[in-house]
Amino acid sequence: MTRLRKLAIGTAGGAVLVALGSVGLWQLDRAYPPPLPEKLTVSAEVLDRDGQLLRAFATADGYWRLATGIDKVDKAFIDMLVAYEDKRFWDHSGVDVLALGRAALQFAGNGRIVSGGSTLSMQLARLIEPRESRSIWAKLRQIARAVQIERRLSKREILERYLTLAPYGGNLEGVRAASLAYFGKEPKRLTVSEAALLVALPQLPEKRRPDRNAKTAQTARDRVLARMVSANMLGEREAARAALEDVPTTRRDLPALAAHASFAALRIAKPGVPPQLTIRKSVQQGLEAVAREAAIRLGPKLSVAMVLADSRTGDILGEVGSSSFTDSGRSGWIDMTRTLRSPGSTLKPFIYGLAFEQGLVAQETLIEDSPADFGGYRPKNFDMGYQGDVSVRQALQLSLNVPAVRILDAVGPARLTARFRQAGANAVLPPNEAPGLA
Template sequence: ASLAYFGKEPKRLTVSESALLVALPQLPEKRRPDRNLKIAHAARDRVLTRMVSSRLLGEREAARAALDDVSDLRRTLPALAAHAAYAMLPKAVPGQPLQLTIRKSVQEGLEQVAKDAATKLGPRLSVAMVLADSRTGDILGEVGSANFFDASRSGWIDMTKIVRSPGSTLKPFIYGLAFEQGLVAQETLIDDSPVDFSGYRPKNFDMGYQGDVSIRQALQLSLNVPAIRVLDAVGPTRLMARFRQAGVSPILPVNEAPGLAIGLGGVGVTLRDLVQLYTGLANGGKTHALHDGTEPANAERTSATILDGQANWQIIDILSGVKPPEGALQRGIAYKTGTSYGYRDAWSVGFDGRYVLGVWVGRPDAGAVPGLSGYVSAAPILFDGFVRSGLAAVPLPGKPPGLFLPRREDLPVPLARFGAGAAGLVQATVTSPAPTIIFPPDGARVDLGTNSVDASPLVLKLQGGRAPFRWLANGKPLVGIDRRRTATWQPDGAGYSTLTVIDAAGRAASVKVFVE
């Protein structure tokens, strides 16, 4: 009350001001000077009179105090970083200041961004944000909700610490491990088409498929099927171990081992967890445990490597090429979005050469929000948050010395297509039908005019099988591996020939024809 009505601490109050504050608790609403000035004035004077009669104050001093005006101003109390301030209460010692790592200017900017965004998003939706320095782990700004005092949005809940599904935001680390292990290059082709992993059938967010895409495109477009194909090769257990090494322990369903679903948000993490993981991407692969000053005094400040330097830079290079949301100011950041199953959580996490900002949007009660998505709902807040934080932009790092990024045509055979062996054939579990040569049919006689100068080639057609395919005529390979289900063959003379096709799973089909 002293700060609200007079803008100063109690020990600096005048007699008149002290008397007013003594009068307020009996009828706090009725005697508020900003609402009922005359009633407040009379209540103060009665307190002064009682002080004189109780010999706590002299008559002259009371008379002078009664001449002071009663201000009708009530100041808005500062409520920056309300959740962090509340968390500091157990550490409070009378007379001793408490120090947070939060910067006032950054916090003010982020809180305003969150309030503005929540207003646009609509009722019951909230926004949480965490901005950290990747080089130290210091949290420079954290917004637990759009408005701490807004009950309609459950504003008292600190959503930076609530476990939710991260959607696609963990995909960069899947590809990062694949780069580390030499399983892929940025231009490696990978198949984005329906696939079955022993009953688990991942689908893309838009329910469509792109066919052949590069690893770079797969991550930038956040395609689900390629990410799960790569995770299957990397290993879910290895991915989880790397997260734990970085100080983050995603929550799995009870009694479940890490599975492929973790790549699409099948684990629980907090916004703080995500930002901590992304400090590694912004800091050359080395994460720092986040802290804001509310932690116990003996809390350990740890750091760990989540990706090696070259793999880490390749992820930065890819994410920096993701298209910003429409209307966003260009800042030179790399970022990733995510949307949880059922449209319950929208995420966006981005970074420049030093600072990491994470954004969560959703309902605190975990209700579904049709149309909610990371790119549409959270990414604009991310870009706005970076701008209004007031922090100077730090350029993303340049390519590390010794890192070679080959063009697609220069890739060695095993890296040209994901899952290909030395021969270039994909080694994968296949659920498609075995290949069948439908033309020419077995036993056919085909007149190609082989005795003439203008002999025609024979068109070969197949059904089923898994691309790519390799054709052979009499045991000799035709042109290189091809994904098309048609090919041509130019016989070197008349007579019987055996035509064979082999698909990516090693399944073969043959026909015997007579060419004349």
């Protein structure tokens, strides 16, 4: 047999073995796929008119896990994360052989782990399939899973899943939940110090929790800053300034505004699509603060409800159903903005408006505020007192009841309800009862 023929046979045999090996690996990959759901289980969110987070809801297993896209995170943080955890992330296929080799040599020389060789893909494998022990077999399984993940997801998808699932201590998962809890803001714009802390925490999330172990968290953050200087991603002065910043020592609550409106929106929302309300976050915060303070002054078992609308568009900018959703003493779960009840003094501007429209009164027309009887109905003012002769302007400003009933008697209750029907607001009255003055 000639040498050339032997070479040809050997080459063919090698090719067959490679092919068989590839088929075998492909079969194993299909038989034991990684647990990669199409959509991660994340916290439900409700957004305000500008896309800001109004309210978040913990997942069924009690975690704050907010869906995180790369576009929702500061690019400087992404660059810092990749440089610190997996600098060849964009180039390898799940496993960084050079990093694994370096880690193995350091372990052999020092007798302990000096640096890890896990890529972000391997870390994602560990997050979706937690290992039971730290063993060589667990690491090999993690490597295999990382390769499988890279076959199924793009680099962007891998990074986004890591950003959503990375542990940050307690029941915080993902960089958005951590940024909101520790800094009170979304991670779209982070300081150098904040970005470095968020890079450092997932490695030892419980030991490095800044709200419990501030000194440990600060040391870990400073280590990241030093690495960024070595990688020429930060200047020494910039890193030194960042190291002077204190780490947060408290954990904030995640946004929890507009409880009633948020629950109502989620009931009709499309799965996986955060509902967006016309409410403006800053307005809602202000109204809820006013409601809480007013409820304290009113005393126990009394609550407050408010609605603020844009008069030009009709958009609801703020909606408070009760002073506190969780206050059982005030039945806070009841949305008083939607519960059927008497509108009370909110009718007065409409009554006076109809009177202006019909030319019955003007702003400075004098009207009598004194005891009166309207077919057996004797209205009284809230303070049980009377002002005498007042202008229509004053009567409305003081929310006096008797002048308003006088004007309604002149306008006619039926005309008022007819105007409301034209606007799409239908009064709910007892059966077979016509609208009246009371």
